[in-house]
Amino acid sequence: MTPPGTPASPSESRAGGPSPAPASSGGTAADGAVPGGTASGGGVSGGTASRYARANTGPEAHRWQTFPDTPVVLALARTFTSAVRVLEALAVFRGDTRVRVLFAFDDTSAFNAGTETLLEGVEAGLIPWSDRLAVRPDLVVTATENADMAAFDCPVAVLPHGIGFQKYVPDHRTRQVRLSGVPRPEFHDADNIHLVLSHPAQREQLRAARIPLAEHAQVVGDPAHDRLVSGFRLRDHYRSRLGVRPDQRLVVTTSTWGPGGLLGSRPRLPGALLGALPHDDYRVAAVVHPNVWFAHSPWQVRHMLADALDAGLLLMPPEAGWGAALVSADCVIGDHGSVTLYGAALDHPMLLGALGAESVPGTAVSELVRTAPWLAKEGLRAQVEQAIDTHVPGQHREAADLAFAHKGRGGQRLTELLYRLLGVAPPEDAGHDGTQRALPQPEPDPSSGIPRAFEVHGWAEGAKEVVIERFPAAAREVPDPPQGAVRHLSVFESEKRHTLADSASVVCREPVRDPGSAGWLERALERHVGAFASAEPVPEGIAVLLRDGRRFLVRSEAGADPVLAAAVLYTAVRARLPLEASGEPRERGESFKVRTGSTRWECVIEPGPADPGVLGPQPDAQEIGALEP
Structure with a gap:
């Protein structure tokens, strides 16, 4: 009889024979x-x-x-x-x-x-x-x-x-x-x-x-593939859990392990994408192979992606959530790893950012290389937009057909196989097992942050329309503004990087339970001596105080956040747009049409009572709109 804890072969445990020595x-x-x-x-x-x-x-x-x-x-x-x-x-x-x-x-x-x-x-x-x-x-x-x-x-x-x-x-x-x-x-x-x-x-x-x-x-097919396909019925729910609005596009980057993978060969790509894609139009997620996480440690992965995480990267944990993120994608940027191929099988627009020399010719991945465009280093935004806008449904079907057989039946066939090998009859309701359940919820790694500092570009299209684009400043790599546009750095007061906060032209207050508490706008400009304006939410909209003492209220039914509301005012001031209609009462304010990406909204900028004194000289009413920061 074998003592407890001693290795025993199945033959010994059933027939009392000796146990062979474990092999290396x-x-x-x-x-x-x-x-x-x-x-x-x-x-x-x-x-x-x-x-x-x-x-x-x-x-x-x-x-x-x-x-x-x-x-x-x-x-x-x-x-x-x-x-x-x-x-x-x-x-x-x-x-x-x-x-x-x-x-x-x-x-x-x-x-x-x-x-x-x-x-x-x-x-x-x-x-x-x-x-x-x-x-x-x-x-x-x-x-x-x-x-x-x-x-x-x-x-x-x-x-x-x-x-x-x-x-x-x-x-x-x-x-x-x-x-x-x-x-x-x-x-x-x-x-x-x-x-x-x-x-x-x-x-x-x-x-x-x-x-x-x-x-x-x-x-047997691939139960993981089948769960991904079935997950499309919950796509809107998954996107909502990720914080992706219906009018936004989600770009999912996926990397296998090793120096030939996307992250190994282009480690700054997630941050570069966040810096190149307008924040109000796009979100970016990353699915990283577990071998990267557990060869270098989760701390190291987060540490290396720190800028991208501060810029809003949705880093999916290695154990779950990647599938729901992939289902939610509008574009997948990957390499020769399996997750990239799953993205192609879901008929997503694809871009290849890396291809290791270890990939095997004649496989499904090599077929994907034939149909998916390559992501060059320059012009990331244009390439992503082109991949999405010109995608042809079924473009990668041949690659998917070479990878997955028995589509929709993988779970059932795996069930039948494992029960047969076990020597037990499958349950009568085989095919309704756990492989048919919904994907795990997409819960980004806790290190995934919300951007609190933005490089903002604004320009006027006529006297009554303003276009605003903003990019997370933590990404470090942001595009130059279009010709004729003005740029500024806008930060929330909670921004952790002192260099960004100290360089800000506009300082914004986080939404609080007691909006409009006295004196915050003034204190913000006193603390940030280089800032041109401060902005805070108030019940009526967004209150903005300029360095020279002028106050404005930006109203919008869209509920624009302080960064966007202040950006409209900043652009109007720099572009010398009229902020008070000639011959009309001052209290009425000036209406503007605003475009942020694919979203259009309207706002009214109302001049408020100015505060002369320590913040700077108070201009005459006729000077409204003429200030150059």
């Missing part, structure tokens, strides 16, 4: 393997994993179990990416009281960070890696090809952690390259290992590479 994990560099690491020596041995060991391993485990006779599915995780994928796939067993699921974590990958925390976060039954055989699994499910599968005699389903075999990756054992997603050579002849594929072309790829596992591979 021997992972590859592509999966972030630590050279020389072993599966038996690696893995979680304490913490949460140990808490579940006694109740689920060893000869006395049945004494502690409420469901002792149910078949066991053992999910193997080695990286954060593979853990997320296997959690998604296990949704096929959701609600089935006949199946127990346990997890084991091999921590020998260089990308192991965050994985145990992820599994602890979902409160999974995590056991030590050394006890993975002692749980007597009836089926092993994993989404990493580098897991040690040598000692399992039960069926092993190897799920893709992306789409097919799109990359060549280095193999530290042979100093050559191999197809990413293919298990190690010592497992190629194992008849109990079943690769799960999304398209028959991937089987032919394996055959062309003379990999015997091709004959046991199972083509």
